[in-house]
Amino acid sequence: DGGITQSPKYLFRKEGQNVTLSCEQNLNHDAMYWYRQDPGQGLRLIYYSQIVNDFQKGDIAEGYSVSREKKESFPLTVTSAQKNPTAFYLCASSPRQTYEQYFGPGTRLTVT
Amino acid sequence: EDQVTQSPEALRLQEGESSSLNCSYTVSGLRGLFWYRQDPGKGPEFLFTLYSAGEEKEKERLKATLTKKESFLHITAPKPEDSATYLCAPQTGANNLFFGTGTRLTVIP
Numbered sequence: 001d002g003g004i005t006q007s008p009k010y011l012f013r014k015e016g017q018n019v020t021l022s023c024e025q026n027l028n029h030d031a032m033y034w035y036r037q038d039p040g041q042g043l044r045l046i047y048y049s050q051i052v053n054d055f056q057k058g059d060i061a062e063g064y065s066v067s068r069e070k071k072e073s074f075p076l077t078v079t080s081a082q083k084n085p086t087a088f089y090l091c092a093s094s095p096r097q098t099y100e101q102y103f104g105p106g107t108r109l110t111v112t
Numbered sequence: 113e114d115q116v117t118q119s120p121e122a123l124r125l126q127e128g129e130s131s132s133l134n135c136s137y138t139v140s141g142l143r144g145l146f147w148y149r150q151d152p153g154k155g156p157e158f159l160f161t162l163y164s165a166g167e168e169k170e171k172e173r174l175k176a177t178l179t180k181k182e183s184f185l186h187i188t189a190p191k192p193e194d195s196a197t198y199l200c201a202p203q204t205g206a207n208n209l210f211f212g213t214g215t216r217l218t219v220i221p
Contacts, residue, residue, distance in 0.1 A: 043211040
């Protein structure tokens with residue numbers, strides 16, 4: 001089955017710790033994205049990547065970092081510099097031709 | 113400044129009671145308008161993309177339409193399994209979808 005996987009589904013961390021969220025896709029899509037979703041707000045773009053070894057900041061990149069070493073993988077690191085990291089994180093991918101974004105199941109991160 | 117407003121915020125329908133959800137937008141350089149369905153605790157599921165005013169697309173009980181300033185998602189004879197949050201997202205750049213906050217639909221048996 002083709003799709004996007006995110007792991008883990010739930011993640012708990014102490015304040016001050018960095019944490020990495022996994023995103024893998026086997027759809028052969030060129031572009032990948034990271035969003036965060038908070039109650040009462042629309043999805044907000046953190047980072048995106050159109051091609052391996054290249055990525056761009058989205059609207060709320062501060063306190064986050066990414067890498068794109070393989071076409072299939074786009075991990076997101078939430079650093080201790082992110083002031084309000086507790087949120088639902090969503091990864092998406094899209095083919096270059098249509099830009100239709102397909103989402104993974106999400107990771108709910110709780111930082112206390 | 114790009115803006116997108118979805119209304120109503122929440123909608124309760126009896127099974128079989130048709131209605132419409134609204135997505136009003138003000139964006140520069142609209143490339144497309146996307147609709148997604150999201151169930152609680154899950155990632156959004158792609159439904160439709162509309163590219164030009166007057167375009168319509170259908171999928172089962174759902175029909176999406178687009179004008180220059182709005183998009184509507186019409187739900188005909190809904191069933192309880194249609195209960196979800198429906199998100200619209202104008203595409204403002206090659207990689208930028210600007211998401212609304214959604215309409216939470218509940219269909220009562």
